[in-house]
Amino acid sequence: MTSVVQSGERKVPLSELQRRGAQAATGFAELGVAEGDAVALMLRNDICMLEGMIGAGLIGAYPVPVNWHWKAEEAGYVFDDCAAKVIVVHADLLPQLAGHIPNDAKVLVAPTPPEIAGAYSVPDSDSDVPAGMDDWDAWRGGFDVWDKPPAAARGSMIYTSGTTGHPKGVRRDPLPAEQQAQSQKLGINGFGVRSGAHAAMTGPMYHSAPAGYARLALQVGASLLLLPRFDPEGLLQAIERHRLTHMHMVPTMFSRLLKLPEAVRQKYDVSSVEWIVHGAAPCPPEIKRRMIEWWGPVIYEYYGSTEAGLVTVVGSEDWLRKRGTVGRPQPGTDVRIYGADGQTLPAGQSGEIFMSLNVLSDFTYHNKPDQRAEIGREGLVTNGDIGYLDDDGYLFLNDRKRDMIISGGVNIYPAEIEAVLHDLPGVHDCAVFGIPDEDFGEVVAAAVECQPGTSLSQEDVQAGLREHLANYKVPRHITFHDQLPREDSGKIFKRKLRDPYWERAGRQI
Numbered sequence: 001m002t003s004v005v006q007s008g009e010r011k012v013p014l015s016e017l018q019r020r021g022a023q024a025a026t027g028f029a030e031l032g033v034a035e036g037d038a039v040a041l042m043l044r045n046d047i048c049m050l051e052g053m054i055g056a057g058l059i060g061a062y063p064v065p066v067n068w069h070w071k072a073e074e075a076g077y078v079f080d081d082c083a084a085k086v087i088v089v090h091a092d093l094l095p096q097l098a099g100h101i102p103n104d105a106k107v108l109v110a111p112t113p114p115e116i117a118g119a120y121s122v123p124d125s126d127s128d129v130p131a132g133m134d135d136w137d138a139w140r141g142g143f144d145v146w147d148k149p150p151a152a153a154r155g156s157m158i159y160t161s162g163t164t165g166h167p168k169g170v171r172r173d174p175l176p177a178e179q180q181a182q183s184q185k186l187g188i189n190g191f192g193v194r195s196g197a198h199a200a201m202t203g204p205m206y207h208s209a210p211a212g213y214a215r216l217a218l219q220v221g222a223s224l225l226l227l228p229r230f231d232p233e234g235l236l237q238a239i240e241r242h243r244l245t246h247m248h249m250v251p252t253m254f255s256r257l258l259k260l261p262e263a264v265r266q267k268y269d270v271s272s273v274e275w276i277v278h279g280a281a282p283c284p285p286e287i288k289r290r291m292i293e294w295w296g297p298v299i300y301e302y303y304g305s306t307e308a309g310l311v312t313v314v315g316s317e318d319w320l321r322k323r324g325t326v327g328r329p330q331p332g333t334d335v336r337i338y339g340a341d342g343q344t345l346p347a348g349q350s351g352e353i354f355m356s357l358n359v360l361s362d363f364t365y366h367n368k369p370d371q372r373a374e375i376g377r378e379g380l381v382t383n384g385d386i387g388y389l390d391d392d393g394y395l396f397l398n399d400r401k402r403d404m405i406i407s408g409g410v411n412i413y414p415a416e417i418e419a420v421l422h423d424l425p426g427v428h429d430c431a432v433f434g435i436p437d438e439d440f441g442e443v444v445a446a447a448v449e450c451q452p453g454t455s456l457s458q459e460d461v462q463a464g465l466r467e468h469l470a471n472y473k474v475p476r477h478i479t480f481h482d483q484l485p486r487e488d489s490g491k492i493f494k495r496k497l498r499d500p501y502w503e504r505a506g507r508q509i
Contacts, residue, residue: 003196005218006242007047007226008115014218017047021054025146027139028055031086031106035060035151038082040105042066042075042089042097044120045201045226048110048136050214052088053156055140060151061085062171065158065206068093069470074167076100078159081367082169088136092117092126110136119228153180155215157366158208158306160411167416169366170208170306187216189330190302190310192246192275197222199246200238202230202253203409208306209280213248222246232256236268243272250409251283254291255439265294273298280409281441282397282509285323292316301326303395304355305383307363307375311335311355312395325394329355335395336380337388350388350398354380400509403494405434407443410472414444417465417473421446424464426454429484433498435477436505446475447497449484456480 004011012020028039039056041063043049049065056063064082066075068090079087079102087105089097092112101107112127129135152174159167191213193199199217201224203210217224225242227235230253238244257265273295279302292299297316303326304311312335314327329335334356337345345351354377357363364372375381384402389395405412414432421430428451434442450456458478465474485493 003221003223005047005050005224005226007045007228008113010047010113012047014221017050017218018054019145020051020140022058022145022147023143024051024055024140025058026143028061028086029059029146030143033059033061033085036154037061038064038084038157040064040066040079040082040084040087041206042068042087042093043110043205044068044090044093044112044116045205045228046090046110046113046116047226048088049205050218051140053211053215054218055146057153057155058146058150060154060174062154062157064169065156065211067159067206067470068204069472071468071470072097072100073468074470076102077166078169079105081166082157082159090116091129092120092122094130094133095126107133108136108139109133116228119231152176156208156211158206158211160306168368168371170363171366172363187212187310188220190300190304190313191216191248191277192300193217193220193222194246195221197246197274198225198242198244198272199223200225200227200235200242200244202227202235202247202249207280207410209304210248212309213277217246230256232260233264236260236265236270239270239273240268245272245274247273247276249276249278250280251278251287252281252408252440254278254283254287258287258290258294270295275300277302279303281406284441288319289323292320303327303397305381307381308355308357308383314394318394322390322392322394325390325396327395328393329395332356334380335389338377342377345388347389347391350386352382353385353387353395353397354378354382356380397509403433405442405444406509407434407437407472408440412444412473417444417446417469417475420465420468421448421461424456424461426450426456427461428452429492431484431492431494431497432475433494435498435501436507442509443477444473444475445477445479445498445501447479447481447484449481 003014005017039061041052053063084105088108090112091109109129111129112122117127154174155172157169157171159169199222205211276298277300299316302310302313312327312329336354337351339345339351385397386399387397403414417432429449431447435445437443461478462474485496487493
């Protein structure tokens with residue numbers, strides 16, 4: 001059977017997808033895109049996203065997936081920072097970029113297809129390419145296929161949320177051909193996807209793991225179903241209809257599936273499923289146990305990052321033996337635990353987790369090499385997580401050193417939100433942190449100290465933030481304080497604000 005990429009009712013054989021990507025490569029080159037340049041892709045899960053990724057990769061440019069939730073200022077920062085030569089955007093997302101598209105960037109607009117428009121309630125009038133703008137399909141179709149040797153693979157430049165208020169682009173060196181084969185082997189070991197598989201894309205491809213999963217599925221010859229957004233019962237329907245075998249998921253999806261009525265869960269045949277891999281956020285053990293009981297021992301977990309790739313992997317049987325583990329390091333991957341004194345710790349003792357890049361090429365943070373140096377030690381890098389290795393080499397996570405929130409599998413850095421909060425009228429000082437949530441794992445909360453003589457409501461603060469930040473970054477819970485707790489240095493004692501919530505939940509991450 002011919003492998004295809006499908007979105008809604010549109011099906012494209014992999015050979016045709018590669019041909020379209022090669023046309024895009026020629027078009028990008030004609031626009032002046034060269035090796036090391038950036039092509040920004042502000043697109044939902046659509047076939048054109050894959051075409052753009054393939055086209056940029058063929059000529060050695062960096063495809064830069066852009067979070068389509070971002071407002072104009074957020075997206076504009078990335079366009080400027082990566083010096084995007086080309087921006088490809090869905091038609092309905094174009095208005096939210098007003099005033100923040102660089103003058104020297106070529107904009108190509110993809111029509112918003114019916115399945116995406118329906119999922120996000122986009123009117124027909126907003127789905128069409130505006131008059132006078134270049135239509136992606138027509139533009140791409142006007143070029144011959146790229147017939148020169150492909151450039152060395154660099155992969156996507158993914159922008160991670162920033163500890164200092166702005167996201168950082170993870171920019172990798174080109175990967176030699178022999179390392180590409182090794183990297184693919186480790187990806188298959190972690191993601192499990194195989195030739196002939198029927199895989200589904202459940203998460204947005206602007207994230208590193210879904211983007212990597214999609215690339216691997218295409219490389220090994222799997223069919224790939226692009227879901228416009230996650231819907232619990234809709235996913236069960238898709239599994240039964242398309243006999244899906246492989247998926248990448250996050251714990252919030254498990255939680256929402258398990259909240260479906262028993263009659264709905266038992267209504268659909270999920271026996272085709274072979275390998276469900278999850279990561280990006282801690283999974284509550286009880287949620288995972290129930291998923292294994294329902295779907296069988298097909299649930300796999302990994303630990304890693306945009307910077308380090310897939311570091312550890314664990315299957316259902318091993319996880320049930322060692323409840324809570326995120327697995328053992330992949331072959332050739334070095335994981336070490338460091339104490340506060342900089343010395344490596346023995347099994348069973350918790351410290352900061354550092355890991356090797358394995359067969360991935362080295363990286364820097366685009367335009368921020370100093371921040372790359374901050375996370376390195378003896379050739380290893382850290383996510384800022386705290387954990388330990390047991391006597392059998394299995395890794396366990398128990399805390400986070402960095403001031404980061406993981407909500408529904410999305411990394412959110414408080415500094416970015418605090419920077420905007422400080423600029424709101426009436427705010428004297430503030431602290432942003434994560435608090436536990438049954439559905440999302442954790443959600444954003446803020447503590448605000450108002451300027452003397454002023455008062456603000458939660459609605460006032462949220463409305464002010466939504467003008468500048470994507471909605472998922474806006475705190476769901478806001479408390480107001482006459483005086484925020486401070487350390488002797490004057491710095492806000494954020495743990496005094498955060499810890500009571502987690503103590504009541506009985507966990508730290």
